Amino acid sequence: MTAETLNFTTLKNASLRLLSKLYPMAKRGLYRFHGGVFPRYNKSMSLRHPLKPVYIPKTLVLPLQQHVGVVTEAQVQVGDRVLKNQLLADTEKGLAAPIHAPTSGTITAIEDRVLPHASGLNGQCLVIETDGQDESIDNALQVDGSRPQTPDELKALVHRAGIVGMGGAGFPTFAKIPSQRGQIQYLLINGAECEPFITCDDVLMQTQPENIIQGALMVAEALGVEQIICGIEDNKAQAIQAMQKAANGTNGTDVQIETVATVYPMGSQVQLTQELTGVELPANTHAVDAGILMMNVATFAAIHDAVTHGNPLISRLVTVSGEGLQDPFNIEALLGSSFEELAQLAQPKHPLDYPLIQGGPMMGIAMKSNQVPVIKTTNCILANPPQPMEEALPCIRCGECMDACPVNLLPQQMYWHSRSHEFDKVEKLKVFDCIECGCCSFVCPSQIPLVQYYRFAKSEIKKIKQEEQAAELAKQRHEFKLARLEREKQERDARLKAKKEAVKKKAAAEQAEANTSSASVAKKPASAAAAAQAAARARQKSAEKDSGTAPKLSAREKAIAAAKKRTEAAEKQAESQSAEPKKKSDSKPDPKAAAMAAAKKRAAAKAAAQNSTNSTSDSASKPEAQTDSQPSAADKRKAAMEAAQKRAQAKKANEPKPKTETADAPKDTPKSADGQAPIQDKRQAAMAVAKKRAQAKQKAQAAGPQETEQAENPVTETPKNDTTETPDAKRKAAMAAAKAKAAARAAQKRQADNANNTSDSATHQTDKDGH
Secondary structure, eight states: OOHHHHHHHHHHHHHHHHHHTTOGGGGGGGSSSSOOBOOOOOTHHHHTSOOEEEEOOSEEEEESOOSSSOOOEEOSOTTOEEOBTOEEEEOSSSSOOOEEOSSOEEEEEEEEEEOSSTTOOEEEEEEEEEOSOOOBOTTTTOOOSOOOOSHHHHHHHHHHHTOBOTTTTOOBHHHHSOSSTTOOSEEEEEEOOOSTTOOHHHHHHHHOHHHHHHHHHHHHHHHTOOEEEEEEETTOHHHHHHHHHHHHTOOSSEEEEEEEOOOBTTTSHHHHHHHHHOOOOOTTOOGGGGTEEEEEHHHHHHHHHHHHHOOOOOEEEEEEEOTTBSSOEEEEEETTOBHHHHHHHTOBSSOOOSOOEESOTTTOEEOSOTTOBOOTTOOEEEOOOOOOOOOOOOOOOOOHHHHHOTTOOOHHHHHHHHHTTOHHHHHHTTGGGOOOOOHHHHHOTTOOOHHHHHHHHHHHHHHHHHHHHHHHHHHHHHHHHHHHHHHHHHHHHHHHHHHHHHHHHHHHHHHHHHHHHHHHHHHHHHHHHHHHHHHHHHHHHHHHHHHOSOOOOOHHHHHHHHHHHHHHHHHHHHHHHHHHHHHHHHSOOOHHHHHHHHHHHHHHHHHHHHHHHHHTHHHHHHHHHTTTTOHHHHHHHHHHHHHHHHHHHHHHHHSOOOTTOOTTSOSOOOOOTTSOOOOOOHHHHHHHHHHHHHHHHHHHHHHOHHHHHHHHSTTSSOOSSOOOOOHHHHHHHHHHHHHHHHHHHHHHHHHHHHHHHHHHHHHHHHHHHHO
16 A cells, blocks of 8 residues: 555545545545444443453352353263363364363263353353363473474364354364365464454453464464455554554565454454455355465464463453443453353343343354353353333334345345245345344334344244255155166066066976977877878789780779779678578588588677777767757758668669578569669668667667577577678677667666656646745
């Protein structure tokens, strides 16, 4: 900055200060960011008293979560004696900062206690009963006094020391530090401390300026930063002087002490960055991404203590102030000290029956219990008795909240939509950019608690988003389940299909094997038949060759020749049969030989009749069994049998009569025109024989049991006076036996029908009697 620019800025600021006496809002021209307010600071209440030494209470309560991130896990058990600086809790499950013992004592309990949080919820806490000896572990972090040379070394040391952002945010410091050198352009020291009543940072800058500057230099050296800027409000003259003196003693790195206007909220990271560097950080971005790293003066002092002495963070400066206390002060308070116990040291004007506030009046939070402990982010315990609450009036649309907003939002519209639960519109108005500084509520003439509406809207929007995320997750899980079930179904179907195909293939293979085996088995008869046909063709060819020059006959001529040959053979057989009886009649027959010959002929005739009967069992038996149900078929069979009988009679008539012809032979049998007996069909002859046998059996049954037995065996007895037996007699005897058998079967059927009719009539009569 040139001399001319400095002179112009000085003259401008002086003019604005004079004008602000007439118009207070003219002070807004003294700084770069928009809005801001000028409350009563009341910082002199605690500054007029000296810094109190370390106070060791009888009981310390250390919450396992004193930072933004996950809860640490206790490394000690109830009954263990611990020393100062000893590690008590840590975790590697996520973002966290270890917790160390503030003093020596005994772990008396690990239980739930009320946390110093706006929710007022309980959380796991370590309870230490101090012994007053304050025995400590020297160089608990095991450092050698050398400064970290790389970002990773710095991050590891800061993490082991349990250092967090001590300006109020509570974010673990090691997570803010980048992992690469040269990424940070500006290293900013926040010494603004704009909140009313709070003076702990002012006192720290007055008492430990070298520690703050050296801590900043350690960080700058590890990260490769060449420019360090410290911003202090102009109402802290002693702190500015002390810090300037400490900065002048540094060599190499440029440390600038910048005086900024006293305006709330100058201590906010976004506003102080813009004031010191002129860079306005975009929404939803980290300052590290813009090449800027800012830490509180207390954080740099804790880093210096860890690097130099190996001491973890176990205490911090706390302002105990408020209008309800007679002697406000700043104290090096041990972590875990009770709010009420420290407030009692300031001599309350009235009993502390009202909630104490953690922080200042603008952004502070009233505690649910005054017994809550001091944690790493506690910078002030404020005891302001409650004032009469003024009823909120309707908004008059004055626009003061819009002018005071340091983030350039539209508080009035956000209030309307939050009150109407139109959270989507509130979100579009960038409600999450609100830093909840309270400037809008401070200037509202209608006393509307605007910040509470914005907090409510933020919490509801977060809840809605969580529900949407849960619903989306449930949807994804459901879709994944459906996809999994579908995939399993497809896999089952594929396995079943493959199994079916395997079964089909196996069956096809077995069938092919069976066909192959059957073909191989059937190949032999087929080959035999083919061989027979080939042999027949060979014989035919040889016969043709033997015949010499015989002409080839047609199929018709061959059929006629075959018929003639059969006729000649039949005539020769008939002549031989007729000549044989004559020879027997001329000679004196031997009775014994005749009987044996007759028996042989009867046996042969009987076997032939049985074979013909078996082959025509369907045609011979079905007409009798189905006479009632199928009369047309029976008539056809009867006609066929009569025709066969007539043909048999014609054959007998055509045959030559032997000399020993019996008297029972028919005399009027007609002969054929050519004097030759016709060739009878074997099947028709068998049917005729079966018909005669049936008739004979029927007559025998009607005559009596004795005659039936004789009719069934008509040829078993040899006539005494007859020594010879003609073919006609044989036929008659066979027909008689067949008739007898048929008659016996008919009689049995009639008897069964009569029995059935009798039972039916009895049943019918029984039914009538029942009715």
